[in-house]
Amino acid sequence: xxxxxxxxxxxxxxxxxxxxxxxxxxxxxxxxxxxxxxxxxxxxxxxxxxxxxxxxxxxxxxxxxxxxxxxxxxxxxxxxxxxxxxxxxxxxxxxxxxxxxxxxxxxxxxxxxxxxxxxxxxxxxxxxxxxxxxxxxxxxxxxxxxxxxxxxxxxxxxxxxxxxxxxxxxxxxxxxxxxxxxxxxxxxxxxxxxxxxxxxxxxxxxxxxxxxxxxxxxxxxxxxxxxxxxxxxxxxxxxxxxxxxxxxxxxxxxxxxxxxxxxxxxxxxxxxxxxxxxxxxxxxxxxxxxxxxxxxxxxxxxxxxxxxxxxxxxxxxxxxxxxxxxxxxxxxxxxxxxxxxxxxxxxxxxxxxxxxxxxxxxxxxx
Amino acid sequence: xxxxxxxxxxxxxxxxxxxxxxxxxxxxxxxxxxxxxxxxxxxxxxxxxxxxxxxxxxxxxxxxxxxxxxxxxxxxxxxxxxxxxxxxxxxxxxxxxxxxxxxxxxxxxxxxxxxxxxxxxxxxxxxxxxxxxxxxxxxxxxxxxxxxxxxxxxxxxxxxxxxxxxxxxxxxxxxxxxxxxxxxxxxxxxxxxxxxxxxxxxxxxxxxxxxxxxxxxxxxxxxxxxxxxxxxxxxxxxxxxxxxxxxxxxxxxxxxxxxxxxxxxxxxxxxxxxxxxxxxxxxxxxxxxxxxxxxxxxxxxxxxxxxxxxxxxxxxxxxxxxxxxxxxxxxxxxxxx
Numbered sequence: 045x046x047x048x049x050x051x052x053x054x055x056x057x058x059x060x061x062x063x064x065x066x067x068x069x070x071x072x073x074x075x076x077x078x079x080x081x082x083x084x085x086x087x088x089x090x091x092x093x094x095x096x097x098x099x100x101x102x103x104x105x106x107x108x109x110x111x112x113x114x115x116x117x118x119x120x121x122x123x124x125x126x127x128x129x130x131x132x133x134x135x136x137x138x139x140x141x142x143x144x145x146x147x148x149x150x151x152x153x154x155x156x157x158x159x160x161x162x163x164x165x166x167x168x169x170x171x172x173x174x175x176x177x178x179x180x181x182x183x184x185x186x187x188x189x190x191x192x193x194x195x196x197x198x199x200x201x202x203x204x205x206x207x208x209x210x211x212x213x214x215x216x217x218x219x220x221x222x223x224x225x226x227x228x229x230x231x232x233x234x235x236x237x238x239x240x241x242x243x244x245x246x247x248x249x250x251x252x253x254x255x256x257x258x259x260x261x262x263x264x265x266x267x268x269x270x271x272x273x274x275x276x277x278x279x280x281x282x283x284x285x286x287x288x289x290x291x292x293x294x295x296x297x298x299x300x301x302x303x304x305x306x307x308x309x310x311x312x313x314x315x316x317x318x319x320x321x322x323x324x325x326x327x328x329x330x331x332x333x334x335x336x337x338x339x340x341x342x343x344x345x346x347x348x349x350x351x352x353x354x355x356x357x358x359x360x361x362x363x364x365x366x367x368x369x370x371x372x373x374x375x376x377x378x379x380x381x382x383x384x385x386x387x388x389x390x391x392x393x394x395x396x397x398x399x400x401x402x403x404x405x406x407x408x409x410x
Numbered sequence: 411x412x413x414x415x416x417x418x419x420x421x422x423x424x425x426x427x428x429x430x431x432x433x434x435x436x437x438x439x440x441x442x443x444x445x446x447x448x449x450x451x452x453x454x455x456x457x458x459x460x461x462x463x464x465x466x467x468x469x470x471x472x473x474x475x476x477x478x479x480x481x482x483x484x485x486x487x488x489x490x491x492x493x494x495x496x497x498x499x500x501x502x503x504x505x506x507x508x509x510x511x512x513x514x515x516x517x518x519x520x521x522x523x524x525x526x527x528x529x530x531x532x533x534x535x536x537x538x539x540x541x542x543x544x545x546x547x548x549x550x551x552x553x554x555x556x557x558x559x560x561x562x563x564x565x566x567x568x569x570x571x572x573x574x575x576x577x578x579x580x581x582x583x584x585x586x587x588x589x590x591x592x593x594x595x596x597x598x599x600x601x602x603x604x605x606x607x608x609x610x611x612x613x614x615x616x617x618x619x620x621x622x623x624x625x626x627x628x629x630x631x632x633x634x635x636x637x638x639x640x641x642x643x644x645x646x647x648x649x650x651x652x653x654x655x656x657x658x659x660x661x662x663x664x665x666x667x668x669x670x671x672x673x674x675x676x677x678x679x680x681x682x683x684x685x686x687x688x689x690x691x692x693x694x695x696x697x698x699x700x701x702x703x704x705x706x707x708x709x710x711x712x713x714x715x716x717x718x719x720x721x722x723x724x725x726x727x728x729x730x731x732x733x734x735x736x737x738x739x740x741x742x743x744x745x746x747x
Binding site for chain 1: 595596671672674725726727728729730731732733734735736739
């Protein structure tokens with residue numbers, strides 16, 4: 045079995061009950077925070093934490109579900125790539141059901157496209173090396189958490205001469221997106237900052253938001269006590285009128301972050317302007333391959349480039365991602381848009397705000 | 411067998427088919443009824459009502475820790491009969507083989523079916539074998555149908571759940587689903603993870619005989635897992651169910667695999683477990699009867715039926731929070747980060 049760390053303390057009822065009590069004492073006015081990361085969204089739903097929050101306390105989801113923020117134009121391009129004869133797509137499972145303008149990767153599979161669900165970019169390298177002599181295109185979706193592993197895989201493909209491993213670069217960078225959302229006037233009183241992304245970029249990445257925009261930022265882990273601890277620190281900052289970066293996840297996150305991971309990422313990728321679902325194009329918020337790796341870019345190899353399309357009519361995923369609206373504010377929520385038949389991407393992934401709300405918090409339609 | 415792989419000829423209905431049937435199947439699970447090799451089997455009519463069920467098996471991989479597609483096909487159909495209180499009598503087994511499948515593989519599956527039927531004390535009275543060209547099927551698909559007899563007085567249905575009834579699970583959850591998904595993902599977990607595939611009719615009979623009238627319904631939480639079955643019970647009975655996460659038995663290996671793969675064990679398939687809806691005054695008795703059998707040693711009371719919003723299932727999480735459980739939707743997919 046895997047040697048897994050003992051996390052039982054972070055799930056103990058005593059610790060959780062004490063933190064819930066402390067939070068109820070701290071919340072003396074309406075407080076609205078944003079959990080930036082999709083894994084936080086999922087954890088809050090899974091542990092039923094929302095039912096433990098005090099009155100006047102609200103936690104809304106942010107732009108941290110990688111599937112949710114992938115623009116429809118990119119999804120369409122991925123589906124077009126999948127339909128090219130001879131191409132094998134390697135992707136994380138979440139992308140398979142994301143609806144494009146016409147169908148999804150799942151539909152393309154049913155029509156004969158070769159789509160392999162992988163758990164790691166190294167699985168895609170294995171496919172390219174051992175299974176398929178034809179091009180294997182890895183859909184490089186995710187944030188600073190996933191990008192270093194993809195970069196390391198590309199370097200390994202270079203080192204071992206595996207030329208048929210390509211990528212569709214669709215990585216996103218978290219700080220430019222947060223900056224974009226918050227610069228228009230924050231709809232929230234503070235940020236529950238992502239644990240995994242911060243392990244790479246470091247707690248220091250939030251200093252401009254905290255100092256420049258007066259927004260309390262607390263990095264949290266993913267166990268129930270981790271999340272509640274981070275929320276109490278946020279509530280305390282609001283009460284005391286402070287806006288600082290605090291790290292409530294020191295067992296994984298340091299001030300400087302993981303320098304080696306960033307070096308690998310920066311050796312392979314460089315920032316580019318990219319489109320986010322619902323947020324539009326944000327300057328320098330995506331990653332594209334550097335010049336030396338350009339022949340691995342599936343977009344140029346096959347001439348498949350994202351074509352801008354409008355978001356589905358009525359869908360407010362963009363507003364949900366900004367924390368301006370909640371899933372139940374959407375007219376399509378739980379009527380036209382359900383996990384069985386998602387309209388917007390926030391309903392597809394378990395980390396999406398709408399799916400998490402529908403599956404675990406929402407009204408019962410059984 | 412003269413050939414060491416399956417050829418299209420083995421499904422032609424001619425001499426090669428006859429050789430396959432006589433040398434592989436009849437030698438392993440033959441009996442006088444099956445050996446007649448007529449177009450249909452003639453069975454004596456048993457006393458009582460007949461239960462009848464059918465199920466297809468397409469599991470990949472076909473061999474996995476704890477079992478294989480053969481034992482799964484027997485247990486699955488035996489358990490579908492058992493969940494209605496039926497005593498399983500007889501099964502049919504129909505194979506679709508992919509051309510080129512090693513005969514050795516078929517022998518292993520047939521031996522596994524023979525062992526599973528002997529353990530469950532059911533006979534196989536009908537069968538069929540087809541072969542499709544390579545690539546038109548994945549190795550082997552099996553369909554089993556089953557006949558059983560429901561003893562007089564046994565009336566099991568999820569519609570019979572009443573407010574106050576307790577929900578029991580006969581053992582640890584998610585073992586089969588976690589095993590298959592880790593095998594499929596190519597992750598190598600050492601130790602511990604194995605399918606729970608097993609027949610449940612003896613457990614059911616010991617409960618029905620030992621605690622007469624206690625059980626309103628049994629369900630086996632296969633695809634869709636415990637959460638989906640609880641939603642079905644709540645929906646069909648028009649009642650609400652609350653379950654307590656901390657009381658649900660789960661192996662640490664399964665919990666770890668779920669964390670790594672981003673899966674929820676409440677939605678993973680089980681192939682040797684049942685959910686029982688039991689009248690409140692008899693819940694402890696039924697739990698004791700489950701504990702007395704090897705397949706029910708880790709049984710636990712996990713929840714309660716109550717008036718409330720019809721069809722709703724609420725989970726009290728180990729953290730003390732509340733959340734709604736919904737039926738499984740979509741494939742269980744691994745998380746992205």
